[in-house]
Amino acid sequence: MDSVNQKVGTPNLHAAVPYVASDKRYDEMVYRRCGRSGLLLPAISLGLWHNFGSVDCFENFEKIAFTAFDNGITHFDLANNYGPVYGSAEENFGKILKHGLGAYRDEMIITTKAGYDMWPGPYGEWGSRKYLMASLNQSLKRMGLDYVDIFYSHRPDPNTPLEETMGALADIVRQGKALYVGISNYDAKQTKEAVAILAEHKVPCLVHQARYSMMDRWTEPELLPLLKEKGVGMVAFSPLAQGLLTNRYLNGIPADSRAAKNFFLQKSSITPELVAKIQSLNDIAVKRGQTLAEMALAWLLKDERVTSVIVGASSANQLLDSLKALNNLQFSAEELNAIEKILK
Ligand SMILES: NC(=O)c1ccc[n+]([C@@H]2O[C@H](COP(=O)([O-])OP(=O)(O)OC[C@H]3O[C@@H](n4cnc5c(N)ncnc54)[C@H](OP(=O)(O)O)[C@@H]3O)[C@@H](O)[C@H]2O)c1
Secondary structure, X not given: XXXXXXXXXXXOHHHOOOOOOOOOOOOOOOEEEOOOXXXXXXOEEEEOOXXXXXXXXXXXXXXXXXXXXXXXXXXXXXOOOOOOOOOHHHHHHHHHHHOOHHHHHHHOEEEEEEOOOOOOOOOOOOOOHHHHHHHHHHHHHHHOOXXXXXXXXXXXXXXXXHHHHHHXXXXXXXXXXXXXXXXXXXXXXXXXXXXXXXXXXXXXXXEEEEEOEOOEOOOOOOHHHHHHHHOOEEEEEOOOHHHOOOOOOOOOOOOOOHHHHOOOOOHHHOOHHHHHHHHHHHHHHHHHOOOHHHHHHHHHHOOOOOOEEEEOOOOHHHHHHHHHHHHOOOOOHHHHHHHHHHHO
């Protein structure tokens, strides 16, 4: 944080000189085609799951968002329940858009999702048409937008026919409330079915958003080959394993870290064995002249099937560090073998 006067969750309206984007914003970023679509996404995207809620510091996250856009990150990933409190990341993003970022709306890909619990009662989660339609309407209102670029079914619903969920996504595109649709957290079998149903509706499945990092490789055996075959893009979430694949936990658990503050990353999961692995990975990164975060992102992006990695950041400096991954996406066979040995 830059100032002691920063207030949690509240914009500093007195500092409201509208944001003007850097004219160098497209100088460094690499854009990759999302599957067999017309859409290019930045190799590194910004996610607003953590650090953008009503409990967080407005000036800090506004700076992260502006730093992102100034460096060619055109893709901002949200969901209905990002916060805390639920909905507050979308509300805050709406405020950031009003502070000047919105002038660049046509240069931006803004996404949201529905699937996890959002409001009480039987229509506030999962995959019914009722929930998806209502949730997207709420998200648009919170962000002050007429449409999002990508709307996702955030998770498969075992109790709703997939035809209903995919039918709702197709209708959302027809209504003009989303330009594209995607799915998230669907396994390979569910993905195959979802892609086929959307194709029947003549609304392609643009993208699958899946957890993927050096620490979590469930997508590799089936999902990634399927997405390639079907021409669906793949964006990787939690590419830094929520901060484990960075220098954050090399020497203990910092008080301001996700593991210290948040139950999504349990302190108890950071065992001495895990720290030893992270240290060994860090040694390889140092030899490559990278931070561990840079190397972890480069390791994902060496695979051309990965359209983009969606990083989180608790400061603009972290994001600037992560962006440097793009300076070296090449790995020697020796480096790859050494990494595999550590990850085993
Ligand atoms: N579809 C889904 O179900 C789903 C699920 C999860 C996430 N996502 C998306 O993916 C996005 C990213 O997820 P994530 O936040 O878990 O991603 P991540 O990039 O794996 O982790 C981000 C955290 O790593 C640390 N960090 C980031 N860059 C760093 C750097 N250069 N050096 C040191 N530490 C660094 C920060 O931790 P500290 O906060 O400790 O500083 C930051 O909050 C989310 O915002 C969301 O958009 C989607």
